[in-house]
Amino acid sequence: MTFFFQTLVNxxxxxxxxxxxxxxxxxxxxxxxxxxxxxxxxxxxxxxVFWFTIGRGMPWYIGLSASLVLAIVLGMLVERLVLRxxxxxxxxxxxxxxxxxxxxxxxxxxxxxxHDTYRLPDIFPGSLEVAGVSLLMTHxxxxxxxxxxxxxxxxxxxxxxxGVAMRATASDQDAAQLMGIRINNVFALIWIISGIISVGAxxxxxxxxxxxxxxxxxxxxxxxxIILGGLDSITGVFLGGLSIGVxxxxxxxxxxxxxxxxxxxxxxxxxxxxxLMFKPYGFFGTREIERV
Amino acid sequence: MQVQIIPKRYLKENHRDxxxxxxxxxxxxxxxxxxMALILTPTxxxxxxxxxLTHTMIAVIGAVGLNFMVGFTGQVSLGQAAYMAVGAYTMxxxxxxxxxxxFAALLIAGLITASASVxxxxxTLHLKGFYLSMAxxxxxxxxxxxxxxxxxxxxxxxxxxxxxxxxxxxxSFFYVTFTVTALLLYCGFNLERSYLGxxxxxxxxxxxxxxxxxxxxxxxxxxxxxxxxxxxGVAGALFASFLSYxxxxxxxxxxxxxxxxxxxxxxxxxxxxxxxxxxxxxxxPEGIRFLSAVIVEHTKLAPTFFGDAQLVFFGIIIICTLIxxxxxxxxxxxxxxxxxxxxxxxx
Numbered sequence: 184m185t186f187f188f189q190t191l192v193n194x195x196x197x198x199x200x201x202x203x204x205x206x207x208x209x210x211x212x213x214x215x216x217x218x219x220x221x222x223x224x225x226x227x228x229x230x231x232v233f234w235f236t237i238g239r240g241m242p243w244y245i246g247l248s249a250s251l252v253l254a255i256v257l258g259m260l261v262e263r264l265v266l267r268x269x270x271x272x273x274x275x276x277x278x279x280x281x282x283x284x285x286x287x288x289x290x291x292x293x294x295x296x297x298h299d300t301y302r303l304p305d306i307f308p309g310s311l312e313v314a315g316v317s318l319l320m321t322h323x324x325x326x327x328x329x330x331x332x333x334x335x336x337x338x339x340x341x342x343x344x345x346g347v348a349m350r351a352t353a354s355d356q357d358a359a360q361l362m363g364i365r366i367n368n369v370f371a372l373i374w375i376i377s378g379i380i381s382v383g384a385x386x387x388x389x390x391x392x393x394x395x396x397x398x399x400x401x402x403x404x405x406x407x408x409i410i411l412g413g414l415d416s417i418t419g420v421f422l423g424g425l426s427i428g429v430x431x432x433x434x435x436x437x438x439x440x441x442x443x444x445x446x447x448x449x450x451x452x453x454x455x456x457x458x459l460m461f462k463p464y465g466f467f468g469t470r471e472i473e474r475v
Numbered sequence: 476m477q478v479q480i481i482p483k484r485y486l487k488e489n490h491r492d493x494x495x496x497x498x499x500x501x502x503x504x505x506x507x508x509x510x511m512a513l514i515l516t517p518t519x520x521x522x523x524x525x526x527x528l529t530h531t532m533i534a535v536i537g538a539v540g541l542n543f544m545v546g547f548t549g550q551v552s553l554g555q556a557a558y559m560a561v562g563a564y565t566m567x568x569x570x571x572x573x574x575x576x577x578f579a580a581l582l583i584a585g586l587i588t589a590s591a592s593v594x595x596x597x598x599t600l601h602l603k604g605f606y607l608s609m610a611x612x613x614x615x616x617x618x619x620x621x622x623x624x625x626x627x628x629x630x631x632x633x634x635x636x637x638x639x640x641x642x643x644x645x646x647s648f649f650y651v652t653f654t655v656t657a658l659l660l661y662c663g664f665n666l667e668r669s670y671l672g673x674x675x676x677x678x679x680x681x682x683x684x685x686x687x688x689x690x691x692x693x694x695x696x697x698x699x700x701x702x703x704x705x706x707x708g709v710a711g712a713l714f715a716s717f718l719s720y721x722x723x724x725x726x727x728x729x730x731x732x733x734x735x736x737x738x739x740x741x742x743x744x745x746x747x748x749x750x751x752x753x754x755x756x757x758x759x760p761e762g763i764r765f766l767s768a769v770i771v772e773h774t775k776l777a778p779t780f781f782g783d784a785q786l787v788f789f790g791i792i793i794i795c796t797l798i799x800x801x802x803x804x805x806x807x808x809x810x811x812x813x814x815x816x817x818x819x820x821x822x
Contacts, residue, residue, distance in 0.1 A: 218605055272801075274605055275549075276797055279736075279739055280798075283793030284794065286793075287794075290785070290790065297777060297779070403728065448616070449617055449621065452613045452620075455613045456613045459606055
């Protein structure tokens with residue numbers, strides 16, 4: 184039974200990473216209908232900035248502020264330069280723009296910081312043991328970060344004036360504009376918020392795994408979680424992320440022999456295919472209705 | 476309303492004019508010249524140029540195939556690399572392990588990939604846009620991971636593929652690729668103007684309207700899948716023979732992105748556009764390689780600079796195309812022709 188709980192906790196720890204990244208994608212999709220393939224690379228760049236700053240002997244809060252500031256600047260720049268000219272274009276166009284952005288970020292990071300694999304300095308050493316189940320402090324960190332961000336976003340979206348304006352924009356852009364909401368500002372704000380979530384996601388990812396240019400590829404593993412949860416529901420993708428993490432953890436323990444060792448990921452992708460076939464909008468997503 | 480004075484050579488006066496593939500004399504002449512130049516290339520060119528041209532022609536086949544799916548039918552597929560991998564491994568198995576003749580294996584590779592593509596397309600017919608692209612995306616990872624775990628094809632370490640040799644010349648594989656590309660392009664240009672091509676365009680522009688005028692969405696989408704898969708499979712098989720050694724690492728997700736970039740830069744929904752795009756995007760990295768070699772020599776940059784510069788440049792090209800030239804190189808070409816045709820009047 185301890186083993187079962189250990190597997191569950193490990194799954195939740197990985198799932199928290201998926202959930203954090205998935206939330207930053209979902210915030211953007213909900214507000215602007217853009218599926219941002221560059222999200223992983225944005226998180227990668229922000230984490231690199233954090234690593235670079237504390238590598239220069241600065242305390243962690245300076246590093247955190249540096250990457251938060253960059254998140255805001257980057258978010259505004261991307262929205263202004265890349266996505267605003269493409270408002271109203273088909274989804275494929277916008278997705279390809281974010282893909283182009285992703286390759287630019289990867290290339291620039293590679294030129295500046297090289298292709299080595301780095302580790303963030305261990306500021307959360309050791310582990311905690313509860314009833315025989317051991318918990319790495321980094322895992323606790325990523326779970327706390329991810330849950331904290333979920334609570335913050337949900338409270339922000341439902342309690343603050345700006346958050347309500349953002350939800351109004353997500354629901355109907357024209358009507359929101361008629362009510363005096365500045366759509367452009369809302370879009371910029373959405374990108375900034377998603378950048379800030381990316382800081383959390385990137386740090387959680389950097390602490391529990393490692394830091395490299397290829398880290399942005401993590402986003403590709405997050406898509407099953409998003410499909411499961413429903414693309415435009417923030418709580419949905421959070422739960423989707425946790426479930427995919429737990430699912431992969433159990434699959435690798437109990438079905439590890441299948442497909443010669445890569446079973447867990449293959450099974451998670453196959454699961455995604457099945458969800459797409461039978462329930463394409465996930466468990467919490469809004470069904471897209473097409474008007475003739 | 477735009478009024479154009481059309482010179483007589485552009486007029487189509489009877490049905491035979493419509494059937495002509497290359498109706499204008501100057502186009503005929505330049506096509507023949509281009510073909511002659513390509514045929515004569517092995518007589519003077521070295522291995523580098525031949526390899527580059529062969530690679531470009533393979534890219535042309537793959538890009539045309541992807542364009543059937545993405546540009547013509549509007550079904551965003553992220554499975555190009557996986558389809559090419561299926562074609563490549565079919566080639567490796569049939570030509571390498573079973574010892575079939577090259578062209579038989581090539582045909583089988585195309586057909587098997589087409590079937591795979593239809594098999595993916597059939598259960599996902601009801602999906603659109605992002606959800607469809609996710610299905611093909613997932614397919615990519617399933618295929619690549621399964622190949623990487625399959626002992627028969629050498630798991631992660633890969634498998635060797637025989638390269639056909641006809642005669643003694645170095646250029647034999649160049650001629651093989653050239654012939655296949657020419658055939659498939661002929662086929663592609665015909666598809667573009669046939670019922671299939673026009674029906675695909677209708678589905679892309681408005682699927683409900685297309686269904687309302689009697690186009691069977693399911694059937695036509697599956698045809699798009701099949702043709703796209705066939706082209707991708709042939710491209711993959713040629714790619715495998717060209718490299719003469721393949722492993723799952725040769726088919727990363729980035730390959731799909733590169734092909735999408737090609738058709739995007741070339742122009743969505745036209746065969747000629749995908750040719751332009753494939754040629755452009757295959758030749759640009761060589762230019763960057765040349766430039767970055769010079770830069771690396773004079774500065775202390777790491778040798779990985781080339782790959783990174785290529786990525787940055789690729790992204791910039793994609794974003795600039797999307798924002799400033801959504802019709803791609805093909806649109807640019809058409810606009811330029813129109814400008815000179817109507818010069819000095821701008822209308």
